[in-house]
Each structure stands twice: as structure tokens, then as C-alpha cells.
Amino acid sequence: MGSVTDVNQYDDSLLIKSLKEAVIAGFITFLMAAILIGVKSEIAIGGIELKYRWGALFAAAGIAAAGRFVLSYLFWGRDTKVGDYLDKGLNGLSGATSGMGKIIPIALLALAILLPFLLMQAVPAQARYYLDIATVVLIYVMLGWGLNIVVGLAGLLDLGYVAFYAVGAYSYALLATTFGLSFWICLPLAGILAGFWGVILGFPVLRLRGDYLAIVTLAFGEIIRVVLLNWYEVTGGPDGISRIPRPSFFGLADFKRGDSGFAALFDIPYSPMHRIIFLYFLILALALLTNWITNRLRRLPLGRAWEALREDEIACRSLGINTTNTKLSAFAIGAMFGGIAGSFFATRQGFISPESFTFIESAIILAIVVLGGLGSQIGVVVAAIVLIGGTEIFRNLEEYRMLVFGLGMVLVMIWKPRGLVSTRIPSVFLKERKAVSADLVAQGEGH
Amino acid sequence: MGAFICLTAISANYLLSFGERILEYFVQQLINGLTLGSIYGLIAIGYTMVYGIIGMINFAHGDIFMVGSFISLILIVALGLTAAAGMWTIIFVLLFVLVVSMVLTATWGWAVERIAYRPLRGSFRLAPLITAIGMSIVLQNFVQISQGARNKSIQPLVTGGHDVMVNAETGFSAYLSNIQILIMTVTVVLMFGFTFLINKTSLGRSQRACEQDTKMASLLGVNVDRTISLTFIMGAALASVAGVMFLLYYGVVDFYIGFLAGVKAFTAAVLGGIGSLPGAMLGGLLIGLIETFWSGYFSVEYKDVAAFSILAIVLIFMPSGLLGKPEVEKV
Numbered sequence: 001m002g003s004v005t006d007v008n009q010y011d012d013s014l015l016i017k018s019l020k021e022a023v024i025a026g027f028i029t030f031l032m033a034a035i036l037i038g039v040k041s042e043i044a045i046g047g048i049e050l051k052y053r054w055g056a057l058f059a060a061a062g063i064a065a066a067g068r069f070v071l072s073y074l075f076w077g078r079d080t081k082v083g084d085y086l087d088k089g090l091n092g093l094s095g096a097t098s099g100m101g102k103i104i105p106i107a108l109l110a111l112a113i114l115l116p117f118l119l120m121q122a123v124p125a126q127a128r129y130y131l132d133i134a135t136v137v138l139i140y141v142m143l144g145w146g147l148n149i150v151v152g153l154a155g156l157l158d159l160g161y162v163a164f165y166a167v168g169a170y171s172y173a174l175l176a177t178t179f180g181l182s183f184w185i186c187l188p189l190a191g192i193l194a195g196f197w198g199v200i201l202g203f204p205v206l207r208l209r210g211d212y213l214a215i216v217t218l219a220f221g222e223i224i225r226v227v228l229l230n231w232y233e234v235t236g237g238p239d240g241i242s243r244i245p246r247p248s249f250f251g252l253a254d255f256k257r258g259d260s261g262f263a264a265l266f267d268i269p270y271s272p273m274h275r276i277i278f279l280y281f282l283i284l285a286l287a288l289l290t291n292w293i294t295n296r297l298r299r300l301p302l303g304r305a306w307e308a309l310r311e312d313e314i315a316c317r318s319l320g321i322n323t324t325n326t327k328l329s330a331f332a333i334g335a336m337f338g339g340i341a342g343s344f345f346a347t348r349q350g351f352i353s354p355e356s357f358t359f360i361e362s363a364i365i366l367a368i369v370v371l372g373g374l375g376s377q378i379g380v381v382v383a384a385i386v387l388i389g390g391t392e393i394f395r396n397l398e399e400y401r402m403l404v405f406g407l408g409m410v411l412v413m414i415w416k417p418r419g420l421v422s423t424r425i426p427s428v429f430l431k432e433r434k435a436v437s438a439d440l441v442a443q444g445e446g447h
Numbered sequence: 448m449g450a451f452i453c454l455t456a457i458s459a460n461y462l463l464s465f466g467e468r469i470l471e472y473f474v475q476q477l478i479n480g481l482t483l484g485s486i487y488g489l490i491a492i493g494y495t496m497v498y499g500i501i502g503m504i505n506f507a508h509g510d511i512f513m514v515g516s517f518i519s520l521i522l523i524v525a526l527g528l529t530a531a532a533g534m535w536t537i538i539f540v541l542l543f544v545l546v547v548s549m550v551l552t553a554t555w556g557w558a559v560e561r562i563a564y565r566p567l568r569g570s571f572r573l574a575p576l577i578t579a580i581g582m583s584i585v586l587q588n589f590v591q592i593s594q595g596a597r598n599k600s601i602q603p604l605v606t607g608g609h610d611v612m613v614n615a616e617t618g619f620s621a622y623l624s625n626i627q628i629l630i631m632t633v634t635v636v637l638m639f640g641f642t643f644l645i646n647k648t649s650l651g652r653s654q655r656a657c658e659q660d661t662k663m664a665s666l667l668g669v670n671v672d673r674t675i676s677l678t679f680i681m682g683a684a685l686a687s688v689a690g691v692m693f694l695l696y697y698g699v700v701d702f703y704i705g706f707l708a709g710v711k712a713f714t715a716a717v718l719g720g721i722g723s724l725p726g727a728m729l730g731g732l733l734i735g736l737i738e739t740f741w742s743g744y745f746s747v748e749y750k751d752v753a754a755f756s757i758l759a760i761v762l763i764f765m766p767s768g769l770l771g772k773p774e775v776e777k778v
Binding site for chain 2: 028031032034035036037039040041042043047048050151157204205207208209210211212214215216218219220222223226227229230359360363366367370371374399400402403405406407408409410413414417418
């Protein structure tokens with residue numbers, strides 16, 4: 001009996017507390033929304049006309065109060081938390097990734113390879129749409145893996161990664177449109193050029209650390225964008241570069257109707273889907289190459305030096321590691337992959353302009369790396385699918401899409417501050433490969 | 448430094464080509480630069496205070512400035528204030544708009560901290576940076592949805608001004624408008640008020656304590672959460688003042704102004720030495736001056752490049768900014 005009354009008392013006080021919090025939340029939301037939701041400014045003749053939306057204002061306050069009440073009363077005040085269930089599921093996933101060894105990555109890889117064929121069989125009408133989304137997700141996976149070298153492994157916070165993406169895209173576009181070079185020659189060239197830019201931009205910031213490094217890399221990203229925007233003679237300014245050649249089938253055939261086409265080469269009926277599927281496999285191969293090289297590098301002295309640098313720069317230096325070369329190589333290799341992804345982007349779009357390389361792109365790539373769990377290769381894939389694929393589902397919401405994207409970023413980060421996949425697999429081990437919790441490593445501190 | 452000297456030499460050369468109007472033109476750019484710099488400085492203080500206490504870049508701060516600007520725009524239109532009203536009416540109504548806008552924007556600042564940063568206190572450093580970027584995206588798109596994507600403009604409210612210097616031969620005059628006087632006065636007054644607040648009041652004492660050592664401060668009875676909240680509230684209020692000034696000066700706002708202003712102000716904070724209040728103001732003025740002089744003498748298109756390049760050059764030679772304390776690393 002006693003225990004029952006206790007529970008009731010507990011519920012009563014929780015109810016009152018939740019109600020109080022709900023009223024406060026409603027009031028604060030009312031204040032915040034009073035002008036921005038309650039009044040809409042519209043452009044009218046001779047100035048601005050105001051429309052009052054009291055309904056929306058009170059609805060916003062009401063929703064905030066109700067939401068807060070539900071959260072306080074049903075979840076936060078209780079002993080079992082809703083997050084626990086979610087955590088269990090996700091720990092299962094990351095436990096599975098480490099426990100079951102390589103099963104999940106292999107399953108994902110198999111799915112990725114079979115995806116075009118599955119889509120062609122299952123939904124032939126929308127296959128193109130879904131493959132386009134998958135291609136975009138893979139571009140971000142590749143960019144995420146490239147940035148992971150700089151931020152996740154070497155611990156250098158780079159907010160201007162999109163600059164290298166832009167360098168790669170413009171390198172290919174300019175080389176192809178002015179000199180008529182083939183995509184297959186330009187791809188490594190774009191990577192090398194972007195890598196050089198990585199060294200050029202990396203050199204001045206070697207002494208900087210943490211947030212100073214972040215702001216200077218952001219500044220470099222903006223400088224490159226502003227130059228692309230204003231150097232009209234070369235880059236076409238805001239008009240960008242159009243009619244960028246599409247890639248050929250390894251120089252053997254193109255994807256047009258006719259004798260020189262891919263279909264004629266293999267003697268199969270022509271389909272516009274061939275190009276889409278080829279592009280999909282191309283970016284898949286490039287992304288896998290990035291992953292393979294990164295994983296190999298992690299085991300080399302260079303990769304181990306990156307991770308050591310992330311943990312402690314002073315200890316690194318006292319052990320005789322050349323921090324200058326280590327940092328520059330991280331910048332250069334990360335930039336190279338960004339550049340290769342950029343030239344793929346250019347050839348896929350056929351048109352590029354500075355608008356595609358704004359700061360928000362850098363922010364999205366960084367968000368993918370951090371949300372995935374810094375330094376975790378599979379985490380980048382999960383985060384790219386969730387963020388890019390997830391917002392694609394909300395495409396019908398038009399202008400609400402980015403709002404949902406931003407909210408998603410905030411909520412996932414609060415829920416899993418260490419990223420979705422937060423266990424680390426050591427690159428060097430004695431007898432047994434043990435996963436390490438992410439809390440034990442100092443990631444992205446920007447030393 | 449070599450590059451800097453070279454730059455100075457080039458600009459001196461360039462100035463000469465403007466002939467007789469050189470001094471007046473120079474003074475005009477100086478006035479414009481100081482006005483712009485005051486606005487940047489006001490925003491930069493918010494960055495630098497937050498950074499000083501919890502060591503994070505509050506990326507949403509630029510968008511808080513934009514929110515403040517929008518709130519004041521709507522208030523001014525709602526109150527029907529035009530330049531036709533008498534001087535005292537304009538002053539009192541603007542003061543009212545300023546106060547209301549500060550209060551409402553401060554709630555936004557508080558809410559952003561409460562929702563996106565407080566749950567991540569004590570987490571690793573990149574986590575709040577990502578939520579801050581997320582919040583910035585949320586604020587921009589929220590305002591875009593609720594107020595529309597097109598830019599909104601109002602007629603100038605504070606008009607008139609004074610010729611400070613007239614060139615007798617060319618007739619070119621350096622003009623100091625009343626709105627520029629207003630912006631600089633408000634900035635100076637707020638700077639003094641703020642320095643007083645930080646140096647003399649108990650709130651300022653708690654802030655400085657938290658800045659030095661959050662854990663120790665909380666052990667000694669400072670309410671850390673409350674101090675941090677108040678820091679965000681003060682930062683947002685200052686950003687909203689900057690927002691009102693921006694609106695009055697340029698007369699036009701849109702949902703995207705927060706990004707560039709925020710990046711410039713953060714650049715200013717870093718340039719001055721992040722964590723230092725006078726540094727933020729100095730950095731703001733410098734960025735404003737660099738931008739206007741570059742636009743005035745070289746090219747408008749590359750003014751951002753100039754500001755960012757100076758930032759990179761200064762940081763390479765003085766890695767902790769102009770007035771920042773050098774970081775001492777203990778092993």
C-alpha cells in the first residue's frame with residue numbers, strides 16, 4: 001500500500017512540475033514567436049505591409065507548451081528513458097560492426113553493387129531518380145572519407161574543405177573545355193592540383209591550432225569562392241562553366257545513341273540509363289578507392305603519425321615525428337580526394353558555378369564526419385545516408401527541407417555527441433583487435 | 448610582415464593617384480569604415496564572450512543578429528515610424544524599438560543555448576560546433592519561411608548630416624551623416640557600459656571566474672549554467688543592437704545577412720584575440736576599415752578576400768590575435 005501512495009505522490013509532483021515547465025516553455029516561445037511568427041512582413045507598393053497571424057502565434061506557443069509537457073511528464077521525469085531504447089538498438093549496431101567483424105560493411109558493399117540492378121527490376125520508372133540520390137549520397141560519402149583524414153585522423157579542424165572540391169571541379173571543367181582533355185586524364189590531374197592547393201593552404205596554418213585553424217580554413221574556403229565568382233575571364237564568374245564533357249566509357253565509347261556508343265560496343269539495346277548506372281559505379285569505385293587508401297595509410301607510419309598527432313602534438317614532436325610533414329600530408333591527401341570528387345561532380349552535372357561551393361557544403365561534409373563518429377569509416381556512410389538520403393525524403397516539403405535538415409543535425413548530435421558509430425578499431429594491435437570507446441580518444445581537438 | 452609593408456607601399460602609391468581630393472576621400476572612407484567596424488564590433492563581442500567562457504564558436508550568433516534586425520524592421524513598420532515624424536518622436540520610438548528588440552532577441556539567444564548547447568556541456572569540442580552550425584541553418588530557414596525570401600527595405604529614418612571637410616577645388620566633401628554619428632555613439636556608450644559590467648558587477652565577476660576555470664568557479668558557488676545563459680543573453684542583446692543599426696544604416700535586410708556578418712564578426716574577434724573584449728572591438732574596427740578602404744581604393748568585389756587575407760597574415764605572425772593572451776601549454 002505504502003508503495004502505491006508513494007508512486008501517486010511522485011506522479012502528482014511530477015505533474016505539477018511538468019505543468020509549470022510547460023507554461024514557461026509556452027511563454028518563452030510566445031515571446032520568441034511574437035514578432036517573427038505573429039507578424040509577416042510582405043513587400044507592397046510603397047513599402048512593407050504587415051499581416052498579423054495570431055492563430056499561428058498561439059499555435060506555436062501551444063505546441064511548445066504541449067511538447068514540453070509530454071517530454072517532462074512522460075520521459076524526462078521517469079526512470080526509464082526513451083533514449084535508452086534507441087541507444088540499445090544503436091549499440092547493437094555498433095556492437096555488431098565490431099563483433100561480427102566485417103559482415104555489415106560487406107553487406108552494405110554488396111547492396112551498393114547490386115543497387116542499380118535491384119532498382120531496375122523493382123521500380124524501373126523511378127530507378128533513375130533513386131540512382132541519382134544514391135550517386136549524390138556516394139559523393140558525400142567520398143567527401144566525408146576525404147575530410148575524415150584531416151579531421152578524424154589528423155585532428156585538424158577544417159571548415160573550408162569545399163575549397164578543394166571546387167578546385168577539383170573547376171580543374172576538370174577548365175582543362176576539358178579549353179584544352180579538350182579527356183576525363184580520365186583530368187581525374188588524376190584534378191586530384192593532384194587539389195592536393196597542391198591543400199599544401200599551399202595548409203602551409204600558412206601549420207602553427208595555428210583549434211578554432212584559429214577552423215576560422216582560417218573557413219576564410220580560405222571563402223577566398224577561393226570569391227575568386228571563382230569574380231575572375232570572370234577564366235571562371236565565367238556567377239555564370240559558371242557549362243557544357244562540361246561527359247565521361248566516356250574508359251575512352252572506348254561514349255553514352256550516346258549511335259555506332260560509337262556504349263550500347264553498340266556491347267551490342268545491347270540503347271538505354272539512357274547506361275550513363276546513370278556508369279556514373280553510379282564510377283563514384284562507388286572512387287569512394288571505395290578512397291576508403292581502401294585511407295585504411296592502408298592508417299597502418300603505415302604516416303597514418304599512425306596522424307593519429308598520434310591528433311592525440312598529443314607535443315608528445316609527437318618529442319618522439320621525433322615531423323609534425324610539419326604529417327600535417328601537410330593530411331591536408332594534401334584529404335584535399336586530393338576532395339578534388340577527385342569535385343571533378344566527378346563537374347562531369348556528372350555538366351555545369352558548375354560558385355553557388356555549388358558555399359560554406360554550407362563544408363558544414364554538411366563536416367557534419368557527416370562528426371555525426372558519423374570521427375575517424376570511423378562506416379560511420380561516415382551511415383551519416384551520409386541519414387543526412388543526405390533523409391532530407392531527400394523531405395524534398396516534397398520544399399522550403400522546410402533545410403529546416404528539417406538543421407533540426408536533424410542538432411537532435412542527432414544531442415542524442416549521440418560522439419557520433420552514430422562511436423567505437424574505434426585500433427589500427428595496430430598485439431593479439432586481439434579490441435574496439436575502443438570513442439570517449440577515450442581525443443578527436444578533432446584541433447591540435 | 449613583408450607582405451604587409453609591401454601592401455602599405457602599394458596603397459600609398461595608389462592614394463596619390465587620386466590627386467587633390469586625396470585627403471577628403473580618405474576621411475570619407477575612414478568615417479564609413481569606422482561605422483561598419485562598430486557594427487562588426489558589436490557582433491564580435493558576442494562571439495568573444497561565449498568563446499571566453501565555454502570555448503566554442505557560436506556559429507548561430509550571426510543569425511541571432513539577423514533575427515534582431517528582422518524584429519526591429521517589423522516593429523518599426525508596425526509603429527508606423529517614418530522620417531516625417533519629429534526628431535524627439537524618432538528618438539523615443541527608436542529607443543523603444545531597440546529595447547523590445549533586445550529583449551526578444553535575447554530570448555532567442557537564450558533558447559539556442561538551452562536547446563543546442565547546454566545538453567552538450569562537457570562533451571567533446573566538435574559536438575557543440577556541429578549543433579551551432581545546425582542552429583544557424585535552422586534560424587536562417589525559419590526566418591526565410593516565416594518572413595519570405597525576398598529582401599525587405601525601409602525608407603531611411605535618420606536623415607541629414609554634416610560636411611566635415613570640403614575640398615575647395617574639386618568640391619568633393621567628406622560627409623558625416625547623422626546615422627553614422629548615432630551608430631558610433633551607441634557603440635561607444637555600450638562599450639563603456641559593458642566594460643563596467645564585466646569589471647565591476649558581481650555578474651561580471653562570475654563571468655570572469657567561469658572564463659578562468661569553470662569547474663573551480665562552480666565549486667566556489669558560482670552558478671555556472673546561469674552565468675553562461677546570461678552571457679548568451681547579453682551577446683544576443685548586443686547582436687540585436689547591431690541588427691537595429693544595420694537596418695537603419697543600410698535600410699535593407701534579408702534572411703541571409705547573418706552569415707556574412709557573422710563570419711566577418713568572428714574574423715574580427717579572432718583578429719583582436721578571441722576572449723578579449725577590447726580585442727573584439729579593435730578587431731571589428733580593423734575589419735571594417737580594411738573592407739571600406741579596399742572597396743574605396745581597389746575593388747569592391749575582392750573586399751572579403753582582403754579582410755580574410757589580413758586575418759590569415761596576422762594569425763600567421765601572431766597566432767593568438769592582436770590583444771589575446773598567448774596560449775601556454777603545460778606538459
